[in-house]
Amino acid sequence: MPEIKTDGGTVSIDAPPSTCPICHHASSPIFLDATANSDIRGSNTQIDAAYKCPASSCRRLFIAIYRKKSINGGTTTTFYLQTLLPKNYKPTIHEEQISENFPNFIKIYTQSEIAESENLDEIAGVGYRKALEFLIKDYCIHKNPEKEETIKKTQLGNVIENFVEDANIKICAKRATWLGNDATHYIKKWEDRDINDLKVLIKLSCGWINNNLLTEKYLNEMQ
Ligand SMILES: [Zn+2]
Structure with a gap:
């Protein structure tokens, strides 16, 4: 499991974001900083992680939101990627x-x-x-x-x-x-x-x- 540093300590995440939500290019975004909104041991804590898109045509910042998952009545110690912000909806091109x-x-x-x-x-x-x-x-x-x-x-x-x-x-x-x-x-x-x-x-x-x-x-x- 990859780890990231937050202001509340180091946490493990399931995976870094694999695409940029703004330009939609698949890439390995550059991790900048992360913040936990409460104790990282808590079950409802949310991690906001800031990333930068490495694509030279984009180079925008975006946020990945991570939360723990509840399994069998308990919660995981790992944080799972929930969503990427900002949302930039990309419509399907039909035939x-x-x-x-x-x-x-x-x-x-x-x-x-x-x-x-x-x-x-x-x-x-x-x-x-x-x-x-x-x-x-x-x-x-x-x-x-x-x-x-x-x-x-x-x-x-x-x-x-x-x-x-x-x-x-x-x-x-x-x-x-x-x-x-x-x-x-x-x-x-x-x-x-x-x-x-x-x-x-x-x-x-x-x-x-x-x-x-x-x-x-x-x-x-x-x-
Ligand atoms: Zn991008």
Whole structure:
């Protein structure tokens, strides 16, 4: 375990920050100073550690906040990295076909990312589930414009089953829906999966949908 010096004594931390929260470059930031807000032996003590970003294009200062973890009724002696400040949210760049065709999805996904960056993980999970629904339904409406009203009213799982033809999109969207429902419902079915798995499946779905729409575009343009 690495150690840092604070004004209240030396403490062990799980790891120094691996990225700069301002420029988002992965780096080994330069440790400057740290302060403990109460006795370092206390269970609720917080360490604020100041670092400098070594990237020549950035060189900004930021703060890493460390706290102990509670395990089996006690607390660890090691301090764990909780968050980096200032928060500088970095939006995902989506594929061109996705941004062009699915503005509702982009809007909801972006709001979910902002919620996640503020540690509002419960809200973010529900948001990602909603974003997925708009992505899949708007994609199916794009493919079957005459079925728009039916698709809008149908449950997402049934839309995927009945209107998604591409096997890869179907596989990813179905699994994303399972995890998305976990984020919305009281009882969780997929205990070992979390919001990151949901995001990976949404990302995969976007990739397959983008490929599908690009192929469709070239087919139409080059008959
Ligand atoms: Zn930086």
